[in-house]
Amino acid sequence: xxxxxxxxxxxxxxxxxxxxxxxxxxxxxxxxxxxxxxxxxxxxxxxxxxxxxxxxxxxxxxxxxxxxxxxxxxxxxxxxxxxxxxxxxxxxxxxxxxxxxxxxxxxxxx
Amino acid sequence: xxxxxxxxxxxxxxxxxxxxxxxxxxxxxxxxxxxxxxxxxxxxxxxxxxxxxxxxxxxxxxxxxxxxxxxxxxxxxxxxxxxxxxxxxxxxxxxxxxxxxxxxxxxxxxxxxxx
Numbered sequence: 001x002x003x004x005x006x007x008x009x010x011x012x013x014x015x016x017x018x019x020x021x022x023x024x025x026x027x028x029x030x031x032x033x034x035x036x037x038x039x040x041x042x043x044x045x046x047x048x049x050x051x052x053x054x055x056x057x058x059x060x061x062x063x064x065x066x067x068x069x070x071x072x073x074x075x076x077x078x079x080x081x082x083x084x085x086x087x088x089x090x091x092x093x094x095x096x097x098x099x100x101x102x103x104x105x106x107x108x109x110x
Numbered sequence: 111x112x113x114x115x116x117x118x119x120x121x122x123x124x125x126x127x128x129x130x131x132x133x134x135x136x137x138x139x140x141x142x143x144x145x146x147x148x149x150x151x152x153x154x155x156x157x158x159x160x161x162x163x164x165x166x167x168x169x170x171x172x173x174x175x176x177x178x179x180x181x182x183x184x185x186x187x188x189x190x191x192x193x194x195x196x197x198x199x200x201x202x203x204x205x206x207x208x209x210x211x212x213x214x215x216x217x218x219x220x221x222x223x224x225x
Contacts, residue, residue, distance in 0.1 A: 034214070043216030096166065097157050098214075100145075
């Protein structure tokens, strides 16, 4: 069965303390992996799309990487405004199904 | 450029009733997907429409249905509401389904409460 697992479920960091969020997947025929940020009471906001192993993308303090089994979202010197839930999703299979992970709740303390 | 809009934003219904939710995608986007989000299950895919045709369907009962109009606007309907249908319903649009244009942009959601 196709699966997307994110870890940790929750993470508390001090401002400036870099870390990584993990998204591991078990799917057949990966077509793309997506990262989103979701603030409370809002819809997810698109961050990155990764298509092949070895690919990396950066945006401000965020950097996403992809291997054949997992993706990492690296957060460098985070600020309190980076606090949010980060969601990972994969598009896979002949029917281009989209599967979301349950997210990592990130809290950055000032 | 206007984002994805969803109406209504909040809705309270009684068990057994039916509900229709509406989604207007970003101009030029032809693909519209619907998701249900709950604290326990996270984001779960309901269905996807492209050019008025349902392309994909998630594992939800037949009480959940949808359609897409020629202007790409979409509606989803839930009949015979159950308490467990209480959730945030999110709509997302994208230019197409593959080929690098599958970045999905989400609306703010409709918060449905079933009592």
